[in-house]
Amino acid sequence: MTGANQFSTFYLDGQWFGVDVLDVREVIRHQEVTRVPLAPAAIRGLINIRGQVVTAIDLRHRLELSPRNPQQLPMNVVVRTDDGATSLLVDDIGDVVRVTEDSREAPPQTLRGAARELIKAVYKLSDRLLLVLDTEKASSVPAGARRSGERVD
Amino acid sequence: MTDDELVSLVFVPGFSTAMKISSLSGRGVGMDVVKTNIEKIGGTVDVVTHVGRGTSIKLKIPLTLAIIPALVVATRGSRFAIPQKSLRELVRVERRPGENPIERVHGVSVFRLRNDLIPLVHLDQVLGLESEGNGDGTSDAINIVVVQADDRQFGLVVDQISDTEEIVVKPLSKQLQSISVFAGATIRGDGRIALILDVVGIAQRVGILSEIRNWVVGNQVAVAVQSPEDKQRLLLFDVRGIGRMAIPLPLVTRIEEFRPGQVEIVGGEDVVQYRGQAMPLTRLNSILACGNSTPPPESASLHVIVCTERGRHVGVIIDRILDIVEETLVVDRPAGRDGTRATAVIRGKVTQLLDPSDVARLRGNAIADGVEVA
Numbered sequence: 001m002t003g004a005n006q007f008s009t010f011y012l013d014g015q016w017f018g019v020d021v022l023d024v025r026e027v028i029r030h031q032e033v034t035r036v037p038l039a040p041a042a043i044r045g046l047i048n049i050r051g052q053v054v055t056a057i058d059l060r061h062r063l064e065l066s067p068r069n070p071q072q073l074p075m076n077v078v079v080r081t082d083d084g085a086t087s088l089l090v091d092d093i094g095d096v097v098r099v100t101e102d103s104r105e106a107p108p109q110t111l112r113g114a115a116r117e118l119i120k121a122v123y124k125l126s127d128r129l130l131l132v133l134d135t136e137k138a139s140s141v142p143a144g145a146r147r148s149g150e151r152v153d
Numbered sequence: 154m155t156d157d158e159l160v161s162l163v164f165v166p167g168f169s170t171a172m173k174i175s176s177l178s179g180r181g182v183g184m185d186v187v188k189t190n191i192e193k194i195g196g197t198v199d200v201v202t203h204v205g206r207g208t209s210i211k212l213k214i215p216l217t218l219a220i221i222p223a224l225v226v227a228t229r230g231s232r233f234a235i236p237q238k239s240l241r242e243l244v245r246v247e248r249r250p251g252e253n254p255i256e257r258v259h260g261v262s263v264f265r266l267r268n269d270l271i272p273l274v275h276l277d278q279v280l281g282l283e284s285e286g287n288g289d290g291t292s293d294a295i296n297i298v299v300v301q302a303d304d305r306q307f308g309l310v311v312d313q314i315s316d317t318e319e320i321v322v323k324p325l326s327k328q329l330q331s332i333s334v335f336a337g338a339t340i341r342g343d344g345r346i347a348l349i350l351d352v353v354g355i356a357q358r359v360g361i362l363s364e365i366r367n368w369v370v371g372n373q374v375a376v377a378v379q380s381p382e383d384k385q386r387l388l389l390f391d392v393r394g395i396g397r398m399a400i401p402l403p404l405v406t407r408i409e410e411f412r413p414g415q416v417e418i419v420g421g422e423d424v425v426q427y428r429g430q431a432m433p434l435t436r437l438n439s440i441l442a443c444g445n446s447t448p449p450p451e452s453a454s455l456h457v458i459v460c461t462e463r464g465r466h467v468g469v470i471i472d473r474i475l476d477i478v479e480e481t482l483v484v485d486r487p488a489g490r491d492g493t494r495a496t497a498v499i500r501g502k503v504t505q506l507l508d509p510s511d512v513a514r515l516r517g518n519a520i521a522d523g524v525e526v527a
Contacts, residue, residue, distance in 0.1 A: 034231075034347070034348070036335070036348060037280035037334075037348075038332050038334065039329055040328070043328065043329065046325075048345070052323075053323045053325070053338045053340065054326075055329060083326050083327045140328060
């Protein structure tokens with residue numbers, strides 16, 4: 001059994017997602033986020049993890065899902081990337097699951113937009129589907145993304 | 154083996170000259186730890202030693218981990234740090250009913266700073282924060298941070314000015330580095346993060362750069378026509394028993410305020426602890442041969458001009474800051490040998506001048522009194 005088949009899972013808008021467990025540095029509770037004005041809207045801001053300034057990306061926004069209920073505090077899945085650590089904001093944390101290679105399927109071709117780009121594979125589990133994200137792509141925001149606070153005029 | 158190679162042996166793990174080792178010391182680990190950690194953050198360690206003369210150890214640490222002094226400001230509930238090197242001055246303007254200190258030129262806010270017109274930039278507008286929290290529209294004063302971007306000055310309007318702090322600069326991730334108005338981030342004492350503003354980036358973003366350039370060119374032409382002499386920036390202040398005085402602004406490092414309780418007496422001289430040094434405080438009456446010293450009321454806080462000579466701070470106690478002026482200095486009466494100061498007429502009033510030699514003398518006094526302690 002290789003690490004590539006173990007996924008750290010989490011929930012977003014009722015769907016079940018996962019990233020390679022080897023990419024995950026830590027999972028922590030909600031942290032206070034310092035907003036970065038003028039940043040792309042998917043970047044929620046900066047969090048302080050034991051003295052390290054880490055960029056937090058809202059995966060709901062990144063995947064073009066509906067915005068989170070403001071009362072629901074997101075959890076942080078901190079992943080290692082080429083650009084240092086990045087925190088992915090998710091609704092809730094699931095287990096680390098082990099899946100077999102033969103349950104892997106390519107994502108449906110009918111996916112559109114960011115989901116098509118980010119979802120790397122779909123694993124069929126007995127009762128549900130696990131959508132596995134490309135960690136590097138999920139934790140970066142395209143440069144041309146709309147900036148929050150950018151005026152239209 | 155060259156001398157340099159020999160010296161670098163102290164960094165080898167396990168290298169020790171100790172006769173006895175304990176569980177804590179003498180194991181030859183310390184310098185290795187220093188070198189590894191400094192190199193991990195991209196710095197270097199250099200050791201130069203001369204037998205019988207001493208050893209100097211140089212640590213070079215990259216700027217991204219450097220500690221810089223910065224001013225913390227707030228706008229719309231968010232805090233930002235402005236590096237001290239970009240700061241020129243802070244202006245607080247009271248709002249009076251029926252009077253607006255901010256004027257408009259074709260939709261652009263401007264402010265009369267003494268004789269100059271400087272463009273104003275509202276920080277909340279530049280950062281797209283207008284819709285958040287309460288702005289400064291209701292408060293009774295306007296806080297303007299006058300900053301310098303290259304050769305141009307402009308005023309940054311903020312809601313609140315907090316304090317200066319020594320901050321550790323942390324770089325932003327690559328995806329945020331393209332936002333030119335931020336130079337980095339810092340973690341403050343309470344664990345919260347504040348973004349560090351890049352003044353040049355703000356000037357470029359608001360696009361008033363070209364307008365400022367026109368103004369600067371205009372000003373320079375005007376100055377050139379009026380007076381070919383060099384203008385000097387002077388800090389005007391008032392000292393009880395002496396009167397109005399001026400000191401060239403480049404000689405002033407900082408203006409600070411101390412509580413009388415912070416003053417300690419060392420070797421018969423007043424000293425305060427300032428930035429890790431013992432800084433001697435001088436009352437001007439004691440070095441200037443004029444007037445009698447009237448001690449200030451005990452309860453009042455001390456206003457101190459901090460001057461720096463070769464890395465050492467010297468404090469001069471004054472009573473009141475009057476203004477900062479830009480003037481062509483015409484000395485009416487040069488300094489006399491009996492200790493009288495040079496005088497000049499500044500803004501229509503006779504003013505005594507404090508010059509570099511006075512500052513050097515202040516420092517000399519401090520050393521003579523044995524205050525120079527490491």
